[in-house]
Amino acid sequence: MEKQLTFWKKLQNPFLRIAGAAALGIGLAGICLNSLFCWLTDLHFQGLLHIGPAPTDAFGVIFAEHLIIWLIPAFLFYLWGRLLSRSKIRIIDVWGTTAFAQLPLLGIGIFGFFPAVQHIIHIQPSDLTPEWFSQSATISGLLLLLISLLFLIWTLIWMFKALKISCNLKSTRLGIAYTLSVILGDIVAVYLIHLLYT
Amino acid sequence: MNMPKLPVQCPGCNAPLKVSKLYCEQCDTEVCGSFLLPPLSRLSEKEQNFVIDFIKAGGSLKEMAKTLNLSYPTVRNLLDDLIEKLA
Numbered sequence: 001m002e003k004q005l006t007f008w009k010k011l012q013n014p015f016l017r018i019a020g021a022a023a024l025g026i027g028l029a030g031i032c033l034n035s036l037f038c039w040l041t042d043l044h045f046q047g048l049l050h051i052g053p054a055p056t057d058a059f060g061v062i063f064a065e066h067l068i069i070w071l072i073p074a075f076l077f078y079l080w081g082r083l084l085s086r087s088k089i090r091i092i093d094v095w096g097t098t099a100f101a102q103l104p105l106l107g108i109g110i111f112g113f114f115p116a117v118q119h120i121i122h123i124q125p126s127d128l129t130p131e132w133f134s135q136s137a138t139i140s141g142l143l144l145l146l147i148s149l150l151f152l153i154w155t156l157i158w159m160f161k162a163l164k165i166s167c168n169l170k171s172t173r174l175g176i177a178y179t180l181s182v183i184l185g186d187i188v189a190v191y192l193i194h195l196l197y198t
Numbered sequence: 199m200n201m202p203k204l205p206v207q208c209p210g211c212n213a214p215l216k217v218s219k220l221y222c223e224q225c226d227t228e229v230c231g232s233f234l235l236p237p238l239s240r241l242s243e244k245e246q247n248f249v250i251d252f253i254k255a256g257g258s259l260k261e262m263a264k265t266l267n268l269s270y271p272t273v274r275n276l277l278d279d280l281i282e283k284l285a
Contacts, residue, residue: 015269015271015272016268016269016272017267017268017269017272018269019269019270019271019272020269020270020271023269086278086282087274087275087278088274089271090270090271093269093270093271097271165269165271165272165275166271168271168274168275168278
């Protein structure tokens with residue numbers, strides 16, 4: 001058994017080394033920090049795969065958004081794990097690894113501080129003119145938002161690993177459980193987050 | 199001199215090997231037949247080391263996770279895969 005995992009392997013799949021309460025603690029700290037970043041930058045996670053502005057800037061709402069995009073997939077992962085896995089899965093591992101998988105989203109929170117991204121976030125419908133699109137701040141902002149999508153992809157990869165390790169699912173079962181959890185999770189998260197705005 | 203490792207798979211087609219001959223060094227007795235390898239011998243070296251580590255840890259997955267510097271579900275998954283293989 002290899003006791004020392006390479007840095008690359010750890011980055012690809014941190015859950016080989018960390019799970020349970022430790023992952024949950026770090027993940028929750030990340031969720032709190034990212035809520036603070038998003039509150040300061042007025043950036044909202046409107047679903048598992050949706051980012052943008054919202055009609056409120058209350059910290060409680062922003063924190064609830066982060067809890068929703070963590071707990072909904074975590075709940076679905078646990079459900080699939082109970083249905084499909086032959087292992088005795090622990091809910092603390094599912095919660096912990098899924099919370100830890102949200103850490104790359106901190107990158108999006110940090111990108112929100114860039115003035116060019118702020119320029120995009122605070123767009124008004126009346127701003128949508130050909131001149132606005134040709135502004136350097138608009139182009140930089142759109143580029144930064146595109147780059148920040150890498151953090152979302154990174155989170156999605158870690159969520160896949162979280163499901164694989166915490167529920168011991170493989171091949172077809174893993175693929176089906178993950179795809180359905182992400183699609184269904186996004187729909188439910190979007191619905192619940194929009195309820196927060198009303 | 200190092201003893202050669204016991205092969206468990208056919209080097210030609212990867213099929214599991216059987217024992218066809220046993221030999222007593224003390225009295226030169228030979229036993230011929232077709233015998234299955236014991237279940238644990240059929241595991242790979244890595245898997246056998248895992249079983250040894252598991253026994254050394256007193257069957258505690260938490261202890262093993264600490265010793266191997268792996269997460270608890272990773273160790274549990276390795277054990278579950280072994281159980282499935284031995285079943």
